[in-house]
Amino acid sequence: MAQFIVRRLLQSIPTLIGASIIIFLIFALAPGDYVTRQFENPKMTPERMEQLRALYGLDKPLPERYVSWAGNMLRGEMGDSLMFKKPVISVINDFIWNSFLLGVAIMFFEWLIASIIGIYSAIRQYSVFDAIATLIIFMLYSLPSFFLGLLLLKIFAVDLRWFPVGGMITTGSNYTGWAHIMDVAKHMVLPVATLTLISVGGLSRYFRTNMLEVIKQDYIRTARAKGLKERTVIFKHALRNALLPLITLFTLEIPSLFAGAMITERIYNWPGIGKVVLQAIYVRDYPLFLGYTMLITVLTILANILADVLYGIADPRVRLK
Amino acid sequence: MERPTPTLDYRKKNKKRGGTSLWQDAFRRFIRNKYAILGLVILTFMVLFAFIGPYFSPHQDVPDVTKANQPPSNEHWLGTDNLGRDVLLRLMLAGRISLTIGIAATLILLLIGVTLGSISGYYGGWLDVIIMRIADIIYAMPGLPILIVMGAIMSDLKIPPAHRIYYVMFILGIISWVGVARLVRSQILSLKEQEFMLATEVLGLKDSKKIIKHLFPNVLPTVIVAGTLGVASSIISESTLSFLGLGVVPPTPSWGYMLSAANNMIDFAKRPWLWIPPGVAIMLTVVAINFIGDALRDAFDPRQKI
Numbered sequence: 001m002a003q004f005i006v007r008r009l010l011q012s013i014p015t016l017i018g019a020s021i022i023i024f025l026i027f028a029l030a031p032g033d034y035v036t037r038q039f040e041n042p043k044m045t046p047e048r049m050e051q052l053r054a055l056y057g058l059d060k061p062l063p064e065r066y067v068s069w070a071g072n073m074l075r076g077e078m079g080d081s082l083m084f085k086k087p088v089i090s091v092i093n094d095f096i097w098n099s100f101l102l103g104v105a106i107m108f109f110e111w112l113i114a115s116i117i118g119i120y121s122a123i124r125q126y127s128v129f130d131a132i133a134t135l136i137i138f139m140l141y142s143l144p145s146f147f148l149g150l151l152l153l154k155i156f157a158v159d160l161r162w163f164p165v166g167g168m169i170t171t172g173s174n175y176t177g178w179a180h181i182m183d184v185a186k187h188m189v190l191p192v193a194t195l196t197l198i199s200v201g202g203l204s205r206y207f208r209t210n211m212l213e214v215i216k217q218d219y220i221r222t223a224r225a226k227g228l229k230e231r232t233v234i235f236k237h238a239l240r241n242a243l244l245p246l247i248t249l250f251t252l253e254i255p256s257l258f259a260g261a262m263i264t265e266r267i268y269n270w271p272g273i274g275k276v277v278l279q280a281i282y283v284r285d286y287p288l289f290l291g292y293t294m295l296i297t298v299l300t301i302l303a304n305i306l307a308d309v310l311y312g313i314a315d316p317r318v319r320l321k
Numbered sequence: 322m323e324r325p326t327p328t329l330d331y332r333k334k335n336k337k338r339g340g341t342s343l344w345q346d347a348f349r350r351f352i353r354n355k356y357a358i359l360g361l362v363i364l365t366f367m368v369l370f371a372f373i374g375p376y377f378s379p380h381q382d383v384p385d386v387t388k389a390n391q392p393p394s395n396e397h398w399l400g401t402d403n404l405g406r407d408v409l410l411r412l413m414l415a416g417r418i419s420l421t422i423g424i425a426a427t428l429i430l431l432l433i434g435v436t437l438g439s440i441s442g443y444y445g446g447w448l449d450v451i452i453m454r455i456a457d458i459i460y461a462m463p464g465l466p467i468l469i470v471m472g473a474i475m476s477d478l479k480i481p482p483a484h485r486i487y488y489v490m491f492i493l494g495i496i497s498w499v500g501v502a503r504l505v506r507s508q509i510l511s512l513k514e515q516e517f518m519l520a521t522e523v524l525g526l527k528d529s530k531k532i533i534k535h536l537f538p539n540v541l542p543t544v545i546v547a548g549t550l551g552v553a554s555s556i557i558s559e560s561t562l563s564f565l566g567l568g569v570v571p572p573t574p575s576w577g578y579m580l581s582a583a584n585n586m587i588d589f590a591k592r593p594w595l596w597i598p599p600g601v602a603i604m605l606t607v608v609a610i611n612f613i614g615d616a617l618r619d620a621f622d623p624r625q626k627i
Contacts, residue, residue, distance in 0.1 A: 018458040026470055134356070138615075142607035144557050146564050147600035150583045158590050262465060263561060277466060278565075281473050289470065296463045
């Protein structure tokens with residue numbers, strides 16, 4: 001096991017280097033940098049622009065910039081965000097936890113709802129419930145997140161005024177303790193609902209497919225033949241085995257807890273990392289974008305390794321080599 | 322009452338049993354799937370709506386500021402936009418662009434994915450290592466941020482609006498081939514081990530013949546399913562990019578760009594006819610394609626009952 005983990009970690013080094021080169025090149029080869037973006041106006045002389053470029057380290061040749069950037073990355077220094085005028089790490093730290101809060105809530109509801117719908121659809125395959133659930137799931141799954149977000153915002157915040165239109169706390173309020181928690185929760189309802197509804201479809205299909213696969217197996221027939229209660233058959237014998245492949249899915253979802261949701265956070269003005277990075281793209285603040293992308297890439301690679309390891313632990317038929 | 326003659330009965334039975342090829346079985350399973358038929362109906366409607374619809378519109382797609390921002394009426398069923406253009410007509414014209422981009426982007430991703438996946442699976446060795454490494458790299462990078470950055474770069478390069486749709490197709494295709502390549506590779510790896518491939522070896526067939534005549538037909542069902550679902554996700558990606566103002570830009574209409582009207586607080590709150598119809602159009606199209614793709618997957622699954 002330890003050998004497997006070490007080997008996978010070593011294998012991921014070239015992947016990481018490749019990803020860093022691609023990400024760096026995408027931004028570096030684009031015409032127009034932070035300086036032209038932020039300071040270009042008729043009064044600005046070319047000399048002053050060059051000075052500013054030197055200040056931000058944008059005047060050196062590409063390979064040199066890559067090597068110095070990658071070296072800093074390895075030491076955990078992501079440089080300074082041009083937009084916030086402070087270290088990228090502290091900017092990410094400021095916003096990522098707001099995204100994490102949303103992410104955890106979404107994950108909780110997504111798995112709860114998907115498991116209920118998926119299992120029930122599988123037990124009652126071809127029932128009216130199954131048919132309606134399938135229809136609704138497909139519709140939700142086919143909605144672009146920004147459209148669903150806008151729709152919920154329009155109906156529940158603008159028209160019905162049940163929930164605030166955006167942000168994380170009521171502007172100008174000084175709630176503390178319980179009142180603060182309730183205030184944040186109220187602001188969370190719509191973004192969480194949007195992203196949960198979007199993602200619940202795919203997951204509940206997985207639950208359904210896996211359950212259907214397991215229910216057909218001989219050991220389920222045996223369990224029923226033994227005269228066990230249907231409840232025991234479904235939840236103890238079938239569900240446990242159906243959950244096995246979902247461990248992988250669950251683990252691969254972990255990076256998304258930290259990645260934030262660019263579009264939804266923007267629509268609801270949620271101060272998360274997704275919204276900030278989207279803004280960083282618009283103003284060409286690439287230290288922030290590069291730092292964020294590399295962080296998510298590393299998390300994705302680690303989650304992949306973790307998924308394989310966990311699957312190997314959970315399923316004794318799988319031998320990790 | 323006449324008793325059916327034995328010959329007729331025999332024929333009937335034979336008819337029922339006929340159609341043993343994978344494709345005939347698949348077709349039979351497909352047309353029996355209610356969701357597939359629903360999907361086909363909706364998709365046909367959307368295609369006719371976008372490509373034939375504009376010819377039936379009494380309006381011209383020209384700005385007329387005197388008629389700006391009218392709510393839905395008898396004359397303008399879905400109202401008019403801020404330049405006084407008929408929203409229903411815009412919706413149809415935008416559909417042409419969004420559907421075309423969705424399909425073209427998918428063809429590009431299939432071309433890249435199937436080619437690289439086949440090479441990787443068939444030849445193995447260092448080619449396989451390199452291709453799969455590149456796939457790993459692209460897979461590990463967050464897709465949406467990269468897509469948005471590429472959109473932003475298009476704006477920096479000052480690509481003329483008329484050319485942007487081609488760039489959008491290519492970007493979507495280049496970003497999303499990995500899944501198909503992995504799928505095709507794993508299929509070919511398992512097909513290679515089967516006896517009919519050994520037979521082609523014994524017969525001394527050329528590589529090109531082995532791949533095109535014997536491997537490809539077996540991979541085709543997978544590719545068709547992946548392609549269908551790929552069109553759905555390409556349409557969503559394009560609309561997201563255009564919604565952010567980084568995909569298809571005016572004067573070319575697209576559903577995503579029409580939705581970006583909602584970025585304006587007044588249009589968003591007071592003029593829902595500007596942004597709800599394109600959203601519904603995207604949803605209907607994508608849901609129809611997903612129904613068809615899902616039904617195709619089931620239809621091609623040999624374990625399913627006929």
